[in-house]
Amino acid sequence: MHLYIRLLILACLTTNVLCQLRREARWCVVNNEEEKKCKDLVSAIAKRVAANRPYPPWSYEYDALPEFKCVRGKDQFDCMEIISRDEADLIQLEPGMGYTGGEFYNMMPLVAEKYLNGSGEEGLEYWAVAVVRKDNPDISLDNLAGKKACHPGVGRAAGWVYPVSTLMEQDIMPIDECNVPVKSAAAFFGDMCAPGGLARYYNPFGNNPVTVCKNCVGTGENYCSLNDPYAGYMGAFICMESRDGDVAFVRHSTIPQATKNSTSLPTDFELLCPDGRRAPYDAASTCNWGTIASHIVMTSAIRDKALRNQFKMLLKLMDWDFGVFGQNSDLFNLFVSVSYGKHDLMFTDVTMSLKDVEEVGDGSRNTYYTWVGEEHRRRLLVLNMCPVQQARWCVISRHEMSKCENMIMAFTAKGLKPDLNCVLGLSVRDCMDKIAFGDADLITLDAADVYVAGKYFNLVPIAAEDYSGYDEAKYYAVAVARKTSSYLTIFNLKYRRTCHSAVQTAAGWIIPIDKLIETAQIHVKGCNIYRTVGEFFSKSCIPGVLWEEYNRYNTNPINLCEACGSSGYERCQRNDLELYYGNSGAFRCLTERGGDVAFVKHTTARENTDGRNQAEWARNRRSDDYELLCNDGTRADIDSWDVCNMGKVPSNAIVTASFKTEEEREVYWTLINYAQQFFASDTNEDFAMFSSPMPDYKDLIFQDSTVRLVKITKERQNYNSYLGPSFIRAMERMRNIDCVTAGQQRAAPNQLLVIVFLYCLWGHL
Incomplete structure (x- = not known):
């Protein structure tokens, strides 16, 4: 051979x-x-x-x-x-x-x-042990809190996983923050040397306490790294031996190995047992924190x-x-x-x-x-124990449910806590109801829906979508038209066909209708804004406008749904059953000539042109075929939204019930913040939080244009502070001239029956 x-x-x-x-x-x-x-x-x-x-x-x-x-x-x-x-x-x-x-x-x-x-x-195995100096007899399991700890490295089995999980499981170490056991250890122990505790993998948000490394002695790049002199089993032992620490979590063979060429003797040290005893250094078989491969x-x-x-x-x-x-x-x-x-x-x-x-x-x-x-x-599951058992996300369509189920699997694969669950709501208002009554916990809402959720359902925003990456939780509402319709301006929209993201949404309804009223193009008579809009436009697609919660007296004009793209019961629904629902749906309505102008957010036209959207309807759309209608009657290219827009809008926000404690809100934020560290990229093959898996259905759960989620500070966790006075005034103006919707905040029973029928029908398809 x-x-x-x-x-x-x-x-x-x-x-x-x-x-x-x-x-x-x-x-x-x-x-x-x-x-x-x-x-x-x-x-x-x-x-x-x-x-x-x-x-x-x-x-x-x-x-x-x-x-x-x-x-x-x-x-x-x-x-x-x-x-x-x-x-x-x-x-x-x-x-x-x-x-x-x-x-x-x-x-x-x-x-x-x-x-x-x-x-x-x-x-093929060894024991994890906790070692203390024999001349330090007062240290025990009962008073371990506040003591200086030496670890070979965060994530190590004997030096981290087994001892920290044992302390958590015995309710000795409180859980400071879900998914971040380093913070729990830092809050429990005094000064530590836990190499890797400030590294990106264990410190994704960069806010782990510096006390996790305070007792380390490395310099430069070696400080608190796996190359720190106090890293590894021998390093952790030396950290304790030199009195920079009170306890060292190592493997049982470390004591004789470390004292072989030292002035110390093995008998100078004792083991701290998880049952509270102290034992001789060589009693690891009966005094250990776990057997490790x-x-x-x-x-x-x-x-x-x-x-x-x-x-x-x-x-x-x-x-x-x-x-x-x-x-x-x-x-x-x-x-x-x-x-x-x-x-x-x-x-x-x-x-x-x-x-x-x-x-x-x-x-x-x-x-x-x-x-x-x-x-x-x-x-490892114990390390990720969380005081909140589950986070129930409310979704409003079978497509959102499908993405939510994928999100469950992705979060579970990364061991994120609390467990994510999905709750299927019949509508956005139904989800608000479910959260208000404690049957769900979270939903992402448009700014106008945040207003309704806060004012009538007592929900509060805890996180916001950021579309720029610069902590700017806002976007601009714009009017988009085809370049060939050069005659069209913001001042001659009467009798035109219009496409809206949905009824009572910020960019699709509140801002553009408020702008038409402000410029005296629309005069609301009889406190019925819907009839006035129906008379002003020739036909429109305003998803949800015929739902009973927005059409209490059944007087909303039918032409407000005549430009919609779906048929049968799916037509003009305020969810993705309607092909022209949402910002991308409204732009599709424009491209397929269902309307002359689309009222959307400023990123929509760019997202759905030049090959960025692979759906068949968007595949050959060119960005330079469309323009924005400006407030002064001029037109501009689609990238000039910062100077050519109808108004600034707070971005979509994740809301929860106001009765949730500060700790519960922090748990929800930690879950989604940790998740976006793994799944924020649209190219992630496992799961993409800010991308919709089906080309024809955009903005599922989150807006596809989201770059990241940002935390809303405690002081701003109410709808008034989050939305700001300008947007609140726009909402109040609309409410004052809307006798149809005002006061009707629960999902209407008849409308819910229709939707229940739809979901039952899907179950048999």
Whole structure:
């Protein structure tokens, strides 16, 4: 076999054919010391090959296996990213970080560290312990709050996941904020050294307390990183030993390992047990915070199986050559790091050998998920425990329900808490009712609906859509017309055909109708704005205008729905059953010549032209075919909305019931804020919060033009403060001349019966 491989290599070298028989095995290192050890291993392999020393009978020669190389990463997260980009292949990770690598970077284990001799499965686990100084007898589980804590790193199994989850589960550590256990730990402990606590992965909003790193001693980029002198098991122990901390959360082998070349003795330390006892340093079998699977060498799961097997063969050969009982340990010691000035470089220093994970548990533990085990996974759920059990989002159509169900799966996959659930409402007003009565929690509303929700349903805004990325929770209402209709201005709209996003919405109704009244083009008689508008325009599509909650006396003109695009019961509905519903729907109405002008938000025309919307109706639309109608009677291109608009509008807002406590509102905000860190991008293949999956149905749950959600401060969490005096005045003017809608705030029974029939009908389609 070896002769055959050599002949193939010779054939490649002597022909003009491109041959790639030998792949690289690139190990990702995270600091200078680890890089030095890795390069020394490369040199040792070269010396061993040059010396022509014998190979074990079960292995190929090094020349027939992937070539071992070293690649530098900034930290373990950077290494995971590098491996996912196929710029590196291998890294050793402890189980907590290994779970993260599997879940978020599609990595899988190859071999595991074994801490006892023998060919069986003994020695593939260790205990998590809390270590205190014996001369500090007053510290106990009961008074651990406020004590200085030393951790090997946030996310580590023994140093973080197990102890923090235990403290939470025993109601010793209060939950400070859902989805952010670092904040709970920081609020519970005093000054800490928890490396990684301020890193982006564990601090996505940049507001973790600085106390999580206060006891760290690194400088520059190493401060509070996994390269901090107080990082890792040995670093956390030294942090406690040097009295910079009161307790260190490490693995049970750390105590004898750390005191081996120290002035301290193992007997100078004791274990703090989760049942409140203190025990001798060597009593870890009965005084520990959990049993943890051993560290693993991982690679990308997208590497083909043949290559993964070659990686395993290479690792086993290096173990055979340079391990504890290595046949060539005179050249290199794989599991020793002391000569490099640090501990646990590339592998844990207490490792005795490496074991193929497929040989463990009859091959049932060969994934990151099964390797860490059920208990580890349960503790991760505990870390994300939340005082609020669920957040129920109210949606108003089957398409929104479909997106909401996808949102549930996406949030669950990331372990976000509280659990998201979807509630199907019959209309926006019905959702307001449900939230007011405690049957739902959240819905995203147009500014005009925020007014109604606040004034008549006692709902409050907690977050707003931002369409610019500059904390500007606003947009402009504009009138869009075809460029070929050059005769059309804001002052000659009488008897024209119009397209509106929906009745009683800001950009589609409140602002444009208020503008027509302000310019004296419309004179409302008899306190019936709908009849007046129906007489002013020849025909329109104003979704929802014939619903009983907006048409109490059944007097609204039928021509207000004659320009709509759907048919039957779906026609002119105030939801996406109507093809011309919403801002994009109103623009579609204009493009398909259902109307002469569309009243929409300023981003709508740009979103649906020049190939940005792949729906068939929008596919060939050009942005320069449309213009804006300005207040002075002129026209402007669609990007001049900042100087050519009908008015500024507060952006859509997420609302909840006013009886929700401040803590509950904060939980809801944390959920959606955390979610947008994962799903804000429209190109996210898993889920896109601000994109609608079906081209013909836009702005589902959120406006598609949303860049991000921004928190509304506590002081502005009421409809008056959020909407502002200018928009409130516009709403009040409209209410004063609207005797049809005013006072009718609940969804009308007959209208609800029709909608119930529709949803029942869908269930049989």
